[in-house]
Amino acid sequence: MALAVWGNLRRTGRTRGGGLFLFIFRRVLWMLPIVFFVITITFLLMHLAPGSPWDRGGGRQLSQAVVDNLNIKYGLNLPFWEQFRIYLWNAAHFDFGLSYQYEDKTVAQLIGEGWPYTATIGLLAFALIVPIGIGLGVLAALRQNTKVDYATVGFATAAAAFPNFVVGVLLVVVFAVGAYRLSAGNYFLPAAGFALDDHLVLPVVTLALLPIAYTARLTRAATLEVIRQDYIRTAWAKGLSERWVVVRHVLRNALIPVVTTLGPTLAFLVTGSVIVETVFSIPGIGRAFVEAVASRDYPMILGTTVLFSVVIAVANLLVDISYVFLDPRVKVE
Numbered sequence: 001m002a003l004a005v006w007g008n009l010r011r012t013g014r015t016r017g018g019g020l021f022l023f024i025f026r027r028v029l030w031m032l033p034i035v036f037f038v039i040t041i042t043f044l045l046m047h048l049a050p051g052s053p054w055d056r057g058g059g060r061q062l063s064q065a066v067v068d069n070l071n072i073k074y075g076l077n078l079p080f081w082e083q084f085r086i087y088l089w090n091a092a093h094f095d096f097g098l099s100y101q102y103e104d105k106t107v108a109q110l111i112g113e114g115w116p117y118t119a120t121i122g123l124l125a126f127a128l129i130v131p132i133g134i135g136l137g138v139l140a141a142l143r144q145n146t147k148v149d150y151a152t153v154g155f156a157t158a159a160a161a162f163p164n165f166v167v168g169v170l171l172v173v174v175f176a177v178g179a180y181r182l183s184a185g186n187y188f189l190p191a192a193g194f195a196l197d198d199h200l201v202l203p204v205v206t207l208a209l210l211p212i213a214y215t216a217r218l219t220r221a222a223t224l225e226v227i228r229q230d231y232i233r234t235a236w237a238k239g240l241s242e243r244w245v246v247v248r249h250v251l252r253n254a255l256i257p258v259v260t261t262l263g264p265t266l267a268f269l270v271t272g273s274v275i276v277e278t279v280f281s282i283p284g285i286g287r288a289f290v291e292a293v294a295s296r297d298y299p300m301i302l303g304t305t306v307l308f309s310v311v312i313a314v315a316n317l318l319v320d321i322s323y324v325f326l327d328p329r330v331k332v333e
Contacts, residue, residue: 122269137219
């Protein structure tokens with residue numbers, strides 16, 4: 001049976017579309033050992049760290065009887081390898097266990113509650129990064145050594161020099177507190193909470209600013225390198241319009257290194273930025289992950305780590321697939 005399925009896949013892979021399908025199929029299969037490796041390393045590091053989830057730093061300590069009952073309830077009284085085996089079996093059935101922080105709440109529920117907030121902000125930020133970052137980079141390259149180029153490079157350098165928490169605080173001071181006082185509370189941007197309106201402006205801009213700067217600088221460098229190629233000079237010499245040359249020849253080749261970085265950037269954005277979620281009081285999974293690490297919530301740490309690894313693997317797969325459409329010379333095998 002397995003040989004017959006593999007034979008069908010091999011015959012399908014002889015065409016370009018079939019080869020792409022076979023490539024995706026192989027990469028999805030490779031995600032399984034990657035997730036297993038991530039779970040193994042995370043599980044091992046958590047249990048090697050000193051202390052236990054029931055330690056209360058500086059506060060009232062739990063009695064030994066209570067600790068023993070909690071260990072029995074969550075299976076921490078079992079041998080290490082037995083705990084690992086049980087967790088792998090449950091994770092294979094998408095059961096990531098109960099959180100230690102919240103009474104009788106599963107990790108899947110907590111991730112399901114925080115994921116929409118994080119994903120919304122991340123996708124909106126990515127929607128700004130792609131057109132603005134690539135557009136500024138291409139414009140600066142086409143107008144090299146002009147005021148447009150200098151302004152773009154200056155903006156990218158300044159934006160890359162400020163970390164997220166500084167940008168977030170500055171935006172809050174100017175557009176939330178300052179604007180509220182100057183307009184007597186009529187015109188300002190909210191600095192906390194989450195709603196599908198102006199509440200998203202400040203966190204989305206804060207999250208997108210640094211990637212926009214990096215994308216613009218990378219796009220500028222890649223575009224300049226492509227413009228200096230002989231086939232671009234030939235296209236200019238033929239009298240083709242600037243728009244045609246840029247869209248048909250320059251962008252398709254200049255975007256290859258840019259797309260390579262956009263995949264990890266997307267994975268970073270949709271898996272949560274701890275700083276942005278903390279500054280703007282957003283209950284996302286990035287913030288929940290840090291709280292889980294601080295309280296040694298093993299199931300929550302493992303669940304979010306598995307989610308991060310899968311998102312990163314999928315983002316890298318999308319990058320590899322995009323190569324096929326950007327460059328016809330790329331072959332999938």
